[in-house]
Amino acid sequence: MSLLADLLVEKAYEFGDRIAVTDPRGRSALSYAQLHHEVTEAVQWIQARIAPNQPVLFLPGDTPQDLAFLLAAVISHAVPLIGDKVWTDHEVTTLVANTGAVAIISSDRNHTATGQPVPSPVADLTDIDFARFTSGSSGPPRCLGFTERALLHAGRSWSDGAGIHGDDIVMCLATLNNGLAFNTSIVPVLEVGATLVLPGLRLLPSLLVKAIQQTQPTILVAFPFVYEALTREPPAGLASLRLLISSAAPLTTSISDHWKATLGLDICNYYGLAEVGPVTFNRGAIPGSLGEPLLGAELRLTSAASPDSATDTDRILVRTGSMAERFIDCLQPDFQSRLDIDGFFATQDAGHLVDGSLIVTGRLDNIINLAGRKFDPQQVRQVLLSCEAVSDAVVRMESVEGQPTLTAYIESASVAKSQIIAHCRNQLAPYKIPQRWRIVERLPRSSAGKILADRLNQMGSIAQ
Amino acid sequence: MNRSDIMDRLKHLIVKESSGEVDMGDLQEGPDSLRNLGLSSLLTLRLLTAVEDEFGIEWDEEVDDDILTDLGKMVDHLADELSAHG
Numbered sequence: 301m302s303l304l305a306d307l308l309v310e311k312a313y314e315f316g317d318r319i320a321v322t323d324p325r326g327r328s329a330l331s332y333a334q335l336h337h338e339v340t341e342a343v344q345w346i347q348a349r350i351a352p353n354q355p356v357l358f359l360p361g362d363t364p365q366d367l368a369f370l371l372a373a374v375i376s377h378a379v380p381l382i383g384d385k386v387w388t389d390h391e392v393t394t395l396v397a398n399t400g401a402v403a404i405i406s407s408d409r410n411h412t413a414t415g416q417p418v419p420s421p422v423a424d425l426t427d428i429d430f431a432r433f434t435s436g437s438s439g440p441p442r443c444l445g446f447t448e449r450a451l452l453h454a455g456r457s458w459s460d461g462a463g464i465h466g467d468d469i470v471m472c473l474a475t476l477n478n479g480l481a482f483n484t485s486i487v488p489v490l491e492v493g494a495t496l497v498l499p500g501l502r503l504l505p506s507l508l509v510k511a512i513q514q515t516q517p518t519i520l521v522a523f524p525f526v527y528e529a530l531t532r533e534p535p536a537g538l539a540s541l542r543l544l545i546s547s548a549a550p551l552t553t554s555i556s557d558h559w560k561a562t563l564g565l566d567i568c569n570y571y572g573l574a575e576v577g578p579v580t581f582n583r584g585a586i587p588g589s590l591g592e593p594l595l596g597a598e599l600r601l602t603s604a605a606s607p608d609s610a611t612d613t614d615r616i617l618v619r620t621g622s623m624a625e626r627f628i629d630c631l632q633p634d635f636q637s638r639l640d641i642d643g644f645f646a647t648q649d650a651g652h653l654v655d656g657s658l659i660v661t662g663r664l665d666n667i668i669n670l671a672g673r674k675f676d677p678q679q680v681r682q683v684l685l686s687c688e689a690v691s692d693a694v695v696r697m698e699s700v701e702g703q704p705t706l707t708a709y710i711e712s713a714s715v716a717k718s719q720i721i722a723h724c725r726n727q728l729a730p731y732k733i734p735q736r737w738r739i740v741e742r743l744p745r746s747s748a749g750k751i752l753a754d755r756l757n758q759m760g761s762i763a764q
Numbered sequence: 765m766n767r768s769d770i771m772d773r774l775k776h777l778i779v780k781e782s783s784g785e786v787d788m789g790d791l792q793e794g795p796d797s798l799r800n801l802g803l804s805s806l807l808t809l810r811l812l813t814a815v816e817d818e819f820g821i822e823w824d825e826e827v828d829d830d831i832l833t834d835l836g837k838m839v840d841h842l843a844d845e846l847s848a849h850g
Contacts, residue, residue: 502812502823502825502832503805504812504813505813506813506816506822507823507825525806529806529810529813532813703806705804706804717790718800718801722796722800724802725799731805733802734802735785735802735803735807737785737802
């Protein structure tokens, strides 16, 4: 019995030949009936290769057929661990070991056994239908097990909060594994009989505008840098849009103001976490806010110590119907330790409420949020230190021309920038690779040998 | 415009669009030579857009990934495009 399979059958009957998902040119479009057929066929393909209740690392692409394959994986009774296709071999190897994934399936249906024991001894998969990964904010990404019920709840609460209708066309520029796409653009679209456009194209303003003109989307789901890039395009080409959704990463005021001035639209933001799904939605009416709780979501604030000052601040705790059941990997801590006695998940975010709307003021740890992707700069530093020619390094966010920029300060007498970037590319996803480099023979240090962080900014003139 | 002119203009464009993160000495030809510059998504997008403006071309959505990640191949592609469009 699968709630998701039932939903697809129901929608196939209800919407039949209406387009469920397409690419901009409609070359691989699937109607609701075709999507159901494609999913059914893919379920059989998966079940012929993977025993029930076994974890499989699943790395989806971003075509309509990939979406069908992803839905099939959730329905199949294998337990797909839905990952990012841009992960390096090193990252994939680590995650396979941590989760006990018995196979890796890529979007082209390339199926590779991992050599892990079958059945997998690593994780408790009881009642788990699929898993997603945290962004790896402290070491390797954690693998979160969910039920189909949580998936459908996330979709329904989102379509309710964002007001998605059957005649909407949703263009989603995030990859299918990303929370921005997973929670806002799959079930919410299918639930109401709308159409999902997966451009699968290079993110160039000219190509995006062409795709928008071809498909006439009413809703755009994209990361902040896309909204910035599109500001150079004439607004007439974007006139079909009625709702703009960005990730939780902040947009600069000038970008928001541009869209408001040219199209009369606010860029809507939301608060959500991999562990709990979408929590709030802001239609843009309250600047700086992430909005009010979605259906079934509850917020609680408790006092917590701020890492940046001696003062206390408020930690955000959340409880939703979309929450994960548990971590399904061999790492610590376990998921239950992050829940309070009432089942509220303790986030690492600080904030407060204004008239019921959530304002996030910062992090309670040192995690970086770069265009909506969160990660620990210490992970990047460890990779840098694993390069033989590097004796020490500092990785942090800096503002460059108003843009948050991941910056690495490298202590090395011999390493070249191209060499260290190539080293990073072998071990880190592209978004974790620093964009700004300062390579010096010696980093500024105190007499005790501690790196003087406040003097790093002055190194520009002497850096390589 | 010959290949050398295109290379020169493209290198200057990359340095300009990288917000000071790339200098001429970083620019080499070869596989992944552009990818290894470590430009962010936004800077990459700005660069490819600037190339369209500078050379009067439009990237095709099915352009080979090698062309966008290898400086030498991008120059060859631009030379072909400029030659084809006179």
